[in-house]
Amino acid sequence: MTSMEIELKQISKYYQVPGKEKRMVLDNLSLKIESGDSVAIVGPSGSGKSTLLNLISSLDQANSGVILHGEREIGKLGEDEVAQFRNRNLGFIFQSHHLLPQLSLIENVLVPLIPEKDKKIKVEAEKRAQELIDFVGLSGQISQLPGQMSGGECQRTAVVRALIHQPGLLLADEPTGSLDKQSADQLGDLLVSINEKQKVTLVVVTHSMDLAKKMKKIYKLDNGKLSKI
Numbered sequence: 001m002t003s004m005e006i007e008l009k010q011i012s013k014y015y016q017v018p019g020k021e022k023r024m025v026l027d028n029l030s031l032k033i034e035s036g037d038s039v040a041i042v043g044p045s046g047s048g049k050s051t052l053l054n055l056i057s058s059l060d061q062a063n064s065g066v067i068l069h070g071e072r073e074i075g076k077l078g079e080d081e082v083a084q085f086r087n088r089n090l091g092f093i094f095q096s097h098h099l100l101p102q103l104s105l106i107e108n109v110l111v112p113l114i115p116e117k118d119k120k121i122k123v124e125a126e127k128r129a130q131e132l133i134d135f136v137g138l139s140g141q142i143s144q145l146p147g148q149m150s151g152g153e154c155q156r157t158a159v160v161r162a163l164i165h166q167p168g169l170l171l172a173d174e175p176t177g178s179l180d181k182q183s184a185d186q187l188g189d190l191l192v193s194i195n196e197k198q199k200v201t202l203v204v205v206t207h208s209m210d211l212a213k214k215m216k217k218i219y220k221l222d223n224g225k226l227s228k229i
């Protein structure tokens with residue numbers, strides 16, 4: 001997989017809670033993210049950052065507009081196709097690492113391969129897992145359980161898990177939100193080197209300007225609109 005270009009054309013998204021007025025969250029918004037770019041989305045709480053990420057990742061659908069991943073228009077794919085597209089092309093990192101507590105580091109990293117039937121793909125991914133674990137500096141800890149690792153180490157493990165299928169796009173929602181300053185700084189640097197060396201486009205939603213500043217571009221989301229800062 002090579003890094004992916006993403007384009008959002010005139011996207012609008014509103015929520016309609018019964019008995020309440022329609023709430024416009026994203027208002028006719030356009031954005032082009034070039035292949036291999038690293039982009040931070042910042043903005044006040046409730047401005048729609050996670051909503052935007054959910055649309056890019058096809059977990060949610062816009063009310064109007066078009067989202068392109070390379071040549072592919074996400075809104076035109078059927079449910080199964082979208083799920084397959086997500087599995088094969090996208091990697092996700094969240095504020096919480098979501099590792100399974102009863103599994104070791106290496107077992108957690110290999111979880112996304114459980115449904116994989118193709119032996120060759122599986123073997124290649126297992127080899128890649130080892131290389132990625134080396135890359136994030138955790139090769140000495142592959143047998144440890146999440147409870148025996150620090151928050152930063154768990155989050156780095158989650159990064160490896162997100163990269164196991166060689167996604168073209170890595171999406172991170174507040175990836176440093178639960179880390180102390182030093183671990184947050186380390187994780188930010190790791191995301192930057194992954195963007196540069198693993199050929200993956202990176203989109204990070206964050207409240208942290210320290211993290212945002214590590215990305216090549218920063219956009220602020222406010223009142224449904226994006227502006228470059």
Ligand SMILES: Nc1ncnc2c1ncn2[C@@H]1O[C@H](COP(=O)(O)OP(=O)(O)OP(=O)(O)O)[C@@H](O)[C@H]1O
Nearest residue numbers: 015016017025043044045046047048049050051052
């Ligand atoms: N499923 C939903 N139904 C109704 N309203 C929603 C839904 N999801 C989000 N919202 C509303 O949409 C707005 C944007 O939410 P979103 O979570 O995208 O903001 P955010 O910028 O990520 O916030 P934060 O920084 O606090 O995580 C908020 O006002 C929120 O209450």
